[in-house]
Amino acid sequence: MNMVFKRKLPIPEEVKEMYPISEAGKKTKEKMDEAIKMCLDGRNHKFLLVIGPCSADREDSVMDYMMRLSALQKEVEDVLILVPRVYTNKPRTTGMGYKGMLHQPDPLGGPDLLKGLIAIRKLHMRVVNETGMSGADEMLYPENHRYLSDVLSYVAVGARSVENQFNRLTASGVDVPVGFKNPTSGDLRVMMNSIRAAQSPHHFIYRNWEVESTGNSYCHAILRGYTDRLGNVHPNYHYEDLKEVASLYKDSGLLNPAVIVDCNHDNSGKLYYEQRRIAKEVLHSMKHDPEINALVKGLMIESYICDGKQNPGDGVYGQSITDPCLGWEKSEELVKEIADILRQRVDGVFVSQDI
Numbered sequence: 053m054n055m056v057f058k059r060k061l062p063i064p065e066e067v068k069e070m071y072p073i074s075e076a077g078k079k080t081k082e083k084m085d086e087a088i089k090m091c092l093d094g095r096n097h098k099f100l101l102v103i104g105p106c107s108a109d110r111e112d113s114v115m116d117y118m119m120r121l122s123a124l125q126k127e128v129e130d131v132l133i134l135v136p137r138v139y140t141n142k143p144r145t146t147g148m149g150y151k152g153m154l155h156q157p158d159p160l161g162g163p164d165l166l167k168g169l170i171a172i173r174k175l176h177m178r179v180v181n182e183t184g185m186s187g188a189d190e191m192l193y194p195e196n197h198r199y200l201s202d203v204l205s206y207v208a209v210g211a212r213s214v215e216n217q218f219n220r221l222t223a224s225g226v227d228v229p230v231g232f233k234n235p236t237s238g239d240l241r242v243m244m245n246s247i248r249a250a251q252s253p254h255h256f257i258y259r260n261w262e263v264e265s266t267g268n269s270y271c272h273a274i275l276r277g278y279t280d281r282l283g284n285v286h287p288n289y290h291y292e293d294l295k296e297v298a299s300l301y302k303d304s305g306l307l308n309p310a311v312i313v314d315c316n317h318d319n320s321g322k323l324y325y326e327q328r329r330i331a332k333e334v335l336h337s338m339k340h341d342p343e344i345n346a347l348v349k350g351l352m353i354e355s356y357i358c359d360g361k362q363n364p365g366d367g368v369y370g371q372s373i374t375d376p377c378l379g380w381e382k383s384e385e386l387v388k389e390i391a392d393i394l395r396q397r398v399d400g401v402f403v404s405q406d407i
Contacts, residue, residue, distance in 0.1 A: 059166070061165060061166055062166075062169075063259075064198035064201070064259075067169060067199055068202065071170070071173050071177060073177055073180065073181075073202050074181055076181065077180040077181045078202070080180050080181075080184055081180060081186040081203060081205055084133075084135075084186040084205040085227075087133050088205055088206060088270075089270055091133060091349055092229055092270050092272060092310045093269075093270070094346075097397065099131060099132055099133070099351075099394050100132075100135055100350025100351070101132055101133070101135065101352075101353060101390070102137050102188050102208075102312065102350065102351070102352045103134060103136070103137055103352070103353045103354075103387070104117065104121070104136050104137025104139075104355060104356075105117065105372055106139065106142075106316075106354045106372045106374040107139050107140075107142050107150070107372065107373065107374040107375075108139055108140050108153055108172075109150075109152075109364075109373050109374075111171070111175050111178070113357060113369055114138065115178055115182070116357065117356060117357055117370065117380070118136050118138075118185075120380060121183065121185070122182075122183035122184055122185060125184075128387060128388065128391040130391075130395070131394040131397075132387065132390065133350075134185065134387070135185070135187065135188050135205065135206050136179055136183065136186075136187035137187065137188050137352070137354070137355075138175060138187040138188065138189055139152065139188075140152050140153040140154050140171075140172035141155070141189075141193065142190075142192075142374055143192055143212050143213070150364055153171050153175065154168040154169065154171075154196070157170075159373060160364055169199055172189075172199070172200065173199060176200055176204065177203055179203075180203050186203060186204060186205040187203070187204060188204065188206035188207065188208060189204055189208075190207070190208045190209070190210055191208065191219060191222065191223065191226075192210065194221075194222035194258075195222075195259055197222060197226065198259065201226075201227075204228060206228060206229055206230075206231070207223070207226055207228060207229070207230045207231070208231045208232075209230060210233055211234065211235050211276060211317075212235075212236060214234070214235050214243055214246050215235060215242055215246070218256075220246050220249040221249070221250075221256045221258075221265065222258065223246075223268055224249065224251070224253065224254050224265040224266075224267050225254075225263065225266070227268070228270070229272065230250060230268055230270065230272075231271075231273070231274040232246045232247055232250070232271060232272070232273060233274040233275075233314065234273070234278060234288065235278070236279055236318075237279070237280075238279075238288065240300060241300075243273055243274075244304060244306075247271045247272065248306060250267070250268050250271040251267050251268060251271050251306060253266050253267045269308055272308065272310035273297060273301075273310065273312070274311070274312045274313075274352065275288045275293065275294075275312075275313050275314060276316075276318060276319055276352075277289070277314070277317055277319035285321050287330075288319065289315070289319050289333065289334055290333070291340075291341070294311065294334075294341075294348065295343070295344065297311055297347070298344065301347065309347055311348050312351065313330070313348060313350075313352070314352040315327035315330040315331050315353050316352070316377075317375070322375055322376060323376075324354065324359070324360065324375075324376040324378050325359075325382075328378070328389075331353065332389070332390075334351065335390065335393050338402070339393075339402045345397075345401065346400075353383065354376075354377045355378045355379075355383035356378075356379065356380070357369065357370025357380045358370050358379050359371075359376075359377070359379035359382065360372070360376045360377070361374065361377070
């Protein structure tokens with residue numbers, strides 16, 4: 053094979069034994085898991101906001117952000133569940149560039165996967181232990197999920213991975229909600245087929261074991277926009293897009309129909325400041341259509357301490373080194389505005405169509 057086998061890495065169980073989660077952390081995760089599931093299956097009427105940096109690039113600024121988010125959660129807990137976005141591995145369109153803390157625990161250093169595995173586990177543990185919330189991460193490498201399986205309450209499968217058989221099968225055996233993004237091409241059938249596969253039981257090989265999964269009834273859709281064959285970017289968060297997904301769900305027989313709208317990526321054309329307008333438009337559609345209101349369970353927002361993005365090494369504390377993010381002040385204001393709009397609902401239903 054055209055690769056060098058550098059060293060054997062510890063298995064997930066060994067890393068978990070070296071860095072165990074506290075009893076308090078276990079209870080935090082169990083509570084968060086159940087709260088998110090109740091939101092998705094309709095047992096409560098709270099709204100999810102998966103919110104945080106595009107990439108978790110350094111522990112100090114990420115934890116600074118997460119502590120701010122924890123304080124904000126207390127102000128909006130009557131209507132919102134804030135799910136900390138702690139994405140530690142990043143897909144790259146061309147395979148080049150910063151691939152996340154897993155690959156580069158020091159964004160300015162070279163790759164070190166052993167240090168990276170330890171760094172991402174320690175970061176997620178700090179989030180659980182210090183904020184009272186357990187976070188979300190992307191399942192880019194399905195076999196790595198077990199390194200974090202006891203500290204995550206939400207998992208996303210990205211647009212480049214949604215057609216991958218291994219991602220689908222692994223999601224079927226994950227015990228927390230998993231969101232599947234529409235592919236970069238925008239074909240919603242691909243996304244729906246992934247959800248169907250992940251909600252079904254399977255036999256497959258996982259980490260050198262023959263395993264049997266029971267299916268994950270909390271797998272659901274994430275709309276993130278798309279790029280056509282000519283490279284033109286198109287959103288898919290508008291009223292008509294949401295009605296189309298509702299129709300696909302209606303004909304599918306899938307359990308717990310749910311949509312999360314990603315307010316950045318191709319939906320915003322990576323114009324991070326558009327996330328505020330997009331979030332409010334989605335809420336407007338929910339307010340004017342009971343079917344959309346029942347289907348849309350939350351939003352994804354890319355947010356950090358400082359607006360925009362920078363190159364690695366520019367030295368701006370709390371500014372993204374991957375996709376541009378909404379800064380803290382604007383994010384805090386947006387979260388409070390979303391909460392105020394959602395407070396117009398009674399038992400999950402808007403009592404007025406004015407917005």
